[in-house]
């Protein structure tokens with residue numbers, strides 16, 4: 001999805017064109033209020049708390065916007081790759097992340113510029129509902145081969161319907177939950193949902209820390 005004449009999609013609504021986001025950043029340097037709203041601060045706190053490890057080697061955050069969540073992720077990762085289709089967002093994210101030598105921020109499309117290699121963490125925050133069926137399927141299909149053996153995907157999306165978006169956050173998470181990844185945690189409230197999935201069943205945090213040795217009697221997440 002690099003121009004406004006994208007024809008991907010199998011009959012449903014098309015991915016939002018890049019121009020939609022260029023226009024948003026033309027009207028504001030923080031169109032969603034990421035740096036100012038309590039809503040966002042709370043959502044970021046829950047997002048970061050849902051990660052099962054204190055620290056990750058390599059991480060990828062497509063659709064990073066102006067880098068507010070990226071700045072938090074930078075403190076928990078050895079190397080963080082952030083991309084966004086908006087050159088203005090990338091410029092603002094680079095400014096915010098100045099001084100974090102381990103962070104690389106680039107202009108890039110989540111579908112056509114998906115990086116090669118494997119990551120310990122992939123964060124999909126408020127970016128998948130812009131994609132049409134074919135683009136969403138393409139991203140979800142890439143996830144297993146883009147993770148290290150203990151790698152983790154965290155997805156978080158707004159649940160309210162937005163007229164212009166091809167799908168809702170719940171539809172995104174339903175699609176993710178039917179992928180071959182192992183579910184490890186989920187959170188949902190009226191506004192947003194979070195799912196954490198891993199490439200293999202690596203056990204719960206308590207199991208990994210040796211707090212328990214038995215299989216959970218209550219089932220897994």
Ligand SMILES: C[S@@+](CC[C@H](N)C(=O)[O-])C[C@H]1O[C@@H](n2cnc3c(N)ncnc32)[C@H](O)[C@@H]1O
Nearest residue numbers: 021063064065069084085086109110125126130
């Ligand atoms: C709602 S913001 C999410 C920001 C950030 N992930 C967060 O949660 O703080 C969505 C961002 O995704 C970017 N975006 C939209 N479609 C994209 C695509 N196909 N590839 C990469 N970035 C995209 C937009 O430019 C925008 O900055």
